[in-house]
Amino acid sequence: MSEESSSVTASHRWLIRISDVFVDSVEEILQQLEATTSMKLGHEYYLIQTVNSDAVRQSGVSLFLRWNLPIQHSWPCHPQKMENFVEKAAQALFLKFGHLNPQTILVGQLNPNPSHIYYKGLASNLRGRMLQLFPSLKESKLDVEEQNSEAPTLFCLVGKEGLFCGMQSPKECNGLYPGGTKYISQSSPHTISRAGAKVAEALHYLLMYRSALPVDSAWLELGASPGGMTSELLSRDYRVTAVDRAPLDLRLNKERKLDFIRSDVATLQLREGTKYEAMLCDLNGKGQDSIKQVIRLSKHLKKNGLVLFTLKLPSVKTVQESLAVLDSVVNAAAVAGLYLLAKTHLSYNRHEFTLFFEYQSARF
C-alpha cells in the first residue's frame, strides 16, 4: 500500500451517521456515547472514537444513529488527486479482508449529493474491482436486499475525505445499504405525499427483521390522508382499510383493494372478528396518544401481526425527552402484547422515529 495510506484496526473507531434533523443535538449524542474525538465527514457522518467499544450499539442514544460502522481500515486522502486510487484501495482491502469472507461488498458515498457525482462512479468502480479480487464473491453477487442481515458485509464509504471501511452485519449497522439510505424517488406523478417514501423505506428496513408480508395481506391504516402511504401499500398489492377524518387524494378513488373509513380514529369501531395482518399508524399528535389507539385496536391484529408506528415528537426538544417518550410508548405497547421488534430514524423521517412492533397477545 502507498505511503499516503494508513490503516487502523481498533474496534472503538466508528463511523456514525446522524441525520441533519438532529444537528442541534449532535453534541449531546456524542457526549452520551462518551466519544473522545469526532470529525465531521461528508454529509451527516461523524468519525468518532469511543472509550467503550459497545457504546455505539448499546447506548440509549443509538436511536439517533441512522447507521454505524466500526472502522477497521481507513485511508484519509483525496481520492480524486490520487493515481490509481481504485486499484490501490482494492488491493489493500483484499489483503486485509480477503480471508474474512464477507457475504458481499458494498461501497457508498460519504456525500450522496449529486454535485459529488465523481464519487458515485468511484464507489461503483471500487466495488466492481473488489468483487473481481475476492474469490468467493466472483460468482455470487448478492443484491442489497438479499443479504443475510446477520452475516458480516464489507461496507466502505468513500468521499473527498478518503475511504472508510469495516465489516459488520447489516442489522448491527442498522441498514442494508452503506449509510442506511435506500433512495426512493418522490418525483413520480403518482406520488401523493412524501410519507409514501417513509413507508417504502420502512418496509425495506424491516427485511432485516422479517420477510415481507405476502400479497393481499390486510392493513389497517390510521391517519391515512392524503394517502401517500396508502398508495405505497396498494402498489405492493396489499389490501388496505384506511382511516382518517380528512379525505384521501382523489387519485385513490378507484382502488379496488382500498376501503376508506372517514372517521375520528378515537371513535372507530370495527366489526367483531375483523382481523388484519398489519397496522400502520401515522396519526399526527403526541406519540403517547397515538399508541393508545393502536393498543385499543390491536385485538384486530392476527398473531405476530405487524405494527408500523411513526412516533411523532411534537414539542419535544431534547434527546433525553425523546427517549423518555419512547420509553413510555414502548412500555405501554408491551403491556398490551405489542413487542418492540426494531426502532430507527429513517432517512425519510423528520422529527420523528419509526417503531416496529409485533403482536403476541395481551397480558391482561
Ligand SMILES: C[S@@+](CC[C@H](N)C(=O)[O-])C[C@H]1O[C@@H](n2cnc3c(N)ncnc32)[C@H](O)[C@@H]1O
Ligand atoms: C401525517 S398525516 C398522515 C399522512 C399520511 N400517512 C400519508 O401517507 O399521506 C396525519 C393524519 O392524521 C390524521 N389524524 C390525526 N388525528 C386523527 C384522529 N383522531 N382521527 C382521524 N384522523 C386523524 C390527520 O387528519 C392527518 O391526515
